[in-house]
Amino acid sequence: MTATARFGTFDAERWWRPADLAVLPAAPGGGAADDMDELLAAACSPGDLLVTRRAPAREIRESLAACGIEFDHHAVPAPPGTPIERAVDAETLTGSPEIAPYAVLPDTVALAARLGRADRLPAAETVAEVNSKTWSNALVQSLGLPGAGVVVRSAAELAAAVGTRPSVVKDPYGVSGRATLEVATPGVLRAVTRTLAAQQARVELLVQPRYDRRTDFSAHLLVAPERWELLGVQVMHNRGYRHAGSEPAPDELLAELAAAEYDETLAAVAEALAAAGYRGPAGVDAMVLADGTLVPVLEINARQSLGLLSLLLDRRVRPHGLRCHLWRFDLKVPPGKGISNLFAALRQLRYRGGAVPGVVLVGGSGLAAPGGRIYCALMARPGESAAVRAGLLDAISAAGMETR
Secondary structure: OEEEEEOOOHHHHHOOOOOOOOOOOOOOOOOOOHHHHHHHHHHHOOOEEEOOOOOOOOOHHHHOOOEEEOOOOOOOOOOOOOOOHHHHHHHHHHHEEEEOOOOEEEEHHHHHHHHHOHOOOOOOHHHHHHHHHHHHHHHHHHOOOOOOOEEEOOHHHHHHHHHOOOEEEEEEEEOOOEEEEEEEEEEHHHHHHHHHHHHHHOEEEEEEEOOOOEEEEEEEEEEOOOOOOEEEEEEEEEOOOOOOEEEEHHHHHHHHHHHHOOHHHHHHHHHHHHHHHHOEEEEEEEEEOHHHHHHEEEEEEEEHHHHHHHHHHHHHHHHHOOOEEEEEEEEEOOOOOOOOHHHHHHOOOOOOOOOOOEEEEEEEOOOOOOEEEEEEEEOOOOOHHHHHHHHHHHHHHHHHOOOO
């Protein structure tokens, strides 16, 4: 019998989003989300069952094993762009007393129902609601926190809310920079309002000021009906509005948050999530502005997240005096090259357990020409992650690949 079955759909917001909402102009999304489910291995313990669309590469499993991450695996070749939950045979999970999905979608609840365990998950409608930026913005307003935006429901309201100041316009179910648009000029605003008007669909958007950020961070909670737990705080690095990396919050930031009594805000967020009927992991995105102002709740992701997975990897190496820095790299890859070539180039820099720093390949099994994405955990002593990162970049070059 396996302990916990881990699986999930990484573009969860797509399946929570009402179909009648107008969409912002945005670059088309790729199929990278389908390949990200192997990252859930970071949460596995020996005996857990990891269910993914395809088997992680041998090099990924070997790399994870150095951290003590061992698991059973089952591949489910789900059609691209669909929730993996639709393709999972319930019998695959019957030997696992617990299920830990990346996010709770309608298809996740349906799968749990086939297992007779639907009562272990919150209702999909509830999860969709609390993941909406409209819901989190209303919570910010009700708590009287700084950083509240304006929800607009027409192109005219959008134009009025933006006015002449640089703003950020967000789809209520956008994720990782997709469907987040910076409106810095009247020309961009006119283009956006024209696009919305042409769709003749329901408009619901969140308008926030374009903040002058100093530090982006996320607090990770575990919410239960009668209690909640703060799992940790991670600093986030973004490329544009897309997640690029997560690493432990420095002591200076933690002291700053303690002085601001940030835990009281997190308690209020956890209580609101529980009152709405949600239970499970949640990430609270926040920031400190250049002038020192704390914006304590920017968005709420009521699901697992890359920051949480980075936090779990950090817990594995912290006893050895190391900290985990999880980074995403987009690579140009020549024909014939792949993850095995990078693994070979990392030979001297692989993490092999214990207190010696190194790199763990967490994701990137499908790396192939002309390019793809990898996730690497840099296990480094405090203050030395830049050196490990430099070694990784050298290895990428030695493997004949380039970052982009």
